[in-house]
Amino acid sequence: MKRAVVLLSGGIDSTTTLAIAIAEGYEAYALSFDYGQRHQIETEAASRLAKLLGTKEHRIAKIDMRIFGGSALTDNIDVPKKRSDVEIGKGIPVTYVPARNTIFLAYALAWAEVIPARDIFLGVNAIDYSGYPDCRPEFIKAFETLANVGTKAGVEGRRFQIHTPLINLSKAEIIRKAVEFGVDLSRTHSCYDPSPEGLACGKCDSCLLRLKGFREAGTTDPIAYVTK
Amino acid sequence: MKRAVVLLSGGIDSTTTLAIAIAEGYEAYALSFDYGQRHQIETEAASRLAKLLGTKEHRIAKIDMRIFGGSALTDNIDVPKKRSDVEIGKGIPVTYVPARNTIFLAYALAWAEVIPARDIFLGVNAIDYSGYPDCRPEFIKAFETLANVGTKAGVEGRRFQIHTPLINLSKAEIIRKAVEFGVDLSRTHSCYDPSPEGLACGKCDSCLLRLKGFREAGTTDPIAYVTK
Numbered sequence: 001m002k003r004a005v006v007l008l009s010g011g012i013d014s015t016t017t018l019a020i021a022i023a024e025g026y027e028a029y030a031l032s033f034d035y036g037q038r039h040q041i042e043t044e045a046a047s048r049l050a051k052l053l054g055t056k057e058h059r060i061a062k063i064d065m066r067i068f069g070g071s072a073l074t075d076n077i078d079v080p081k082k083r084s085d086v087e088i089g090k091g092i093p094v095t096y097v098p099a100r101n102t103i104f105l106a107y108a109l110a111w112a113e114v115i116p117a118r119d120i121f122l123g124v125n126a127i128d129y130s131g132y133p134d135c136r137p138e139f140i141k142a143f144e145t146l147a148n149v150g151t152k153a154g155v156e157g158r159r160f161q162i163h164t165p166l167i168n169l170s171k172a173e174i175i176r177k178a179v180e181f182g183v184d185l186s187r188t189h190s191c192y193d194p195s196p197e198g199l200a201c202g203k204c205d206s207c208l209l210r211l212k213g214f215r216e217a218g219t220t221d222p223i224a225y226v227t228k
Numbered sequence: 229m230k231r232a233v234v235l236l237s238g239g240i241d242s243t244t245t246l247a248i249a250i251a252e253g254y255e256a257y258a259l260s261f262d263y264g265q266r267h268q269i270e271t272e273a274a275s276r277l278a279k280l281l282g283t284k285e286h287r288i289a290k291i292d293m294r295i296f297g298g299s300a301l302t303d304n305i306d307v308p309k310k311r312s313d314v315e316i317g318k319g320i321p322v323t324y325v326p327a328r329n330t331i332f333l334a335y336a337l338a339w340a341e342v343i344p345a346r347d348i349f350l351g352v353n354a355i356d357y358s359g360y361p362d363c364r365p366e367f368i369k370a371f372e373t374l375a376n377v378g379t380k381a382g383v384e385g386r387r388f389q390i391h392t393p394l395i396n397l398s399k400a401e402i403i404r405k406a407v408e409f410g411v412d413l414s415r416t417h418s419c420y421d422p423s424p425e426g427l428a429c430g431k432c433d434s435c436l437l438r439l440k441g442f443r444e445a446g447t448t449d450p451i452a453y454v455t456k
Contacts, residue, residue, distance in 0.1 A: 062292055068335075070342035092380045099338035102378050106334045110327035111296045134378040142374040150330050150367040152320045 001027045003117035004163070005108045008032050008058070010045030011190045012183075012210065013166055016174055017123035018053050019181040020165045029115060030058040031108055035065045035074070035100075041198050045189035052184060061107050071097040072192070079193040081203040085212070088205050092131045095192055095205060101134035105143050109160065113151050118158045120147075125166045125174065140164055171213025179219070186222035195226050202228035229255045231345035232391070233336045236260050236286070238273030239418045240411075240438065241394055244402055245351035246281050247409040248393045257343060258286040259336055263293045263302070263328075269426045273417035280412060289335050299325040300420070307421040309431035313440070316433050320359045323420055323433060329362035333371050337388065341379050346386045348375075353394040353402065368392055399441025407447070414450035423454050430456035 004026035006018045021028050032046040043060055050058035069075035072094040079095060101124065108120045124135035133139060144162050148154035166174050178185055190210045191200035200207050202225035211228055214221040232254035234246045249256050260274040271288055278286035297303035300322040307323060329352065336348045352363035361367060372390050376382035394402050406413055418438045419428035428435050430453035439456060442449040 059295055061295055062290075064290055065338065067287055067289055068339045068342045070338075092383070096380055097338075098341035099334055099375075099379055102334040102337060102374065103331070106327055106330040107296075109330060110293065110325075113326035114296045133380055133383040136377070139374070139378040142370070142377050146330065146367070146370040146374050147327075149364070149370050150362040151327055152324055152361055155320070155361040 003027045003115050004119040004121055005029045005031055005112045005117055006121040007104055007108055008046045008050060010042050010049055012178060012188050013123035013125060013174055015049050015183055015188050016178040017121050017165060019183050021121045028055040030055040031111060032060045034060050034062045041189055041194055048187050073097050079204050083205060093205060096132055109147050113153045118160050119163060121163045123166050124164050125169055127170045137167060171209055172216035175213050175217040200225045202226055231255045231343050232347040232349055233257045233259055233340045233345055234349040235332055235336055236274045236278060238270050238277055240406060240416050241351035241402055243277050243411055243416050244406040245349050245393060247411050249349045256283040258283040259339060260288045262288050262290045269417055269422050276415050301325050307432045311433060321433060324360055337375050341381045347389050347391060349391045351394050352392050353397055355398045365395060399437055400444035403441050403445040428453045430454055
């Protein structure tokens with residue numbers, strides 16, 4: 001059975017990506033990160049979903065990205081709230097975590113080399129999150145090149161491939177795909193700044209894009225919000 | 229003052245690279261890793277040398293590479309001993325750590341983005357360690373491309389540069405350079421498998437290459453060995 005490492009945050013995108021990898025016949029090795037997020041809800045969601053969807057293994061790598069800071073998700077910077085679509089579309093937001101996807105993919109590559117697997121799945125999309133440079137096709141292509149020159153397996157002829165099945169989809173299209181694959185979206189978590197009880201804030205960019213996606217997909221978001 | 233992130237393991241190569249970066253006028257931000265090495269001697273050596281050479285800051289990122297294993301340096305695989313030059317020169321050794329330099333450079337890039345710095349120094353060399361795919365110029369070039377498409381700073385026009393001043397030098401040439409820059413080589417640590425007291429084993433590939441380098445440089449290695 002062919003194996004794949006799937007990066008899993010527990011949000012809609014990575015969970016749908018995991019469902020796609022499994023549907024394509026891969027034995028899935030899910031990889032999540034405990035990287036000094038402001039909350040552990042993200043890794044809990046990932047663990048739940050890894051079990052629910054049926055991964056072969058799920059590992060959570062502890063990495064300390066707080067030592068560098070520089071992002072609203074890892075530092076003492078406020079998560080912006082209630083931004084308009086125009087504001088969200090402009091530039092690179094403070095929730096950008098320096099080199100995050102480079103670090104995530106580097107770990108995925110290390111695990112893929114050991115398993116061994118030659119396929120890595122990543123749920124980035126370049127549409128709603130055009131602000132993040134490490135969600136663009138150029139970045140994915142550059143990482144694929146790196147993987148093939150920088151590893152023992154690559155040099156010995158295994159061709160690593162980074163799969164990004166959602167990269168050209170809008171959030172609404174991703175939600176439709178999730179529903180089609182039977183993903184239980186009530187178990188996913190997207191909020192950058194949840195309440196102490198774990199409710200989504202309904203105001204950060206991630207909640208706003210999620211809610212907009214559900215509206216455009218003509219369906220209702222099953223998770224609970226503080227306000228929306 | 230221009231700033232640079234310098235990857236520092238506490239071995240001869242990375243310490244000499246740090247000395248070069250400082251001599252070139254950079255304010256040095258040294259970065260080391262506690263990555264489940266079999267010993268902590270490496271990070272202690274790095275801390276000592278960072279102080280001695282005069283870095284602006286020294287950080288040790290804790291990363292768990294044991295969760296993947298797959299290397300004699302992170303897993304229950306014996307470190308090979310007493311290999312001949314021919315054996316050392318053949319293929320990729322079991323001390324290769326999957327995707328290690330990709331992970332190290334990803335962290336260096338994250339820190340460089342935050343500091344901010346556009347220069348990263350890495351003490352790889354392609355001569356004595358031709359077996360490690362992530363020590364070759366092709367890999368460095370691929371990472372530089374990745375850095376410039378995958379970060380906010382890169383997209384906004386900061387050109388990241390990965391400096392590898394030792395890449396074409398033999399171990400003997402590096403040792404001569406270290407002496408020229410006044411590096412106290414008695415404080416460096418290279419052994420893959422030191423004794424509980426911290427003495428170098430004198431038999432692993434790293435010790436053998438180090439000792440050969442000193443011989444070829446016509447000078448004596450000042451560190452203590454169990455046997456040599």
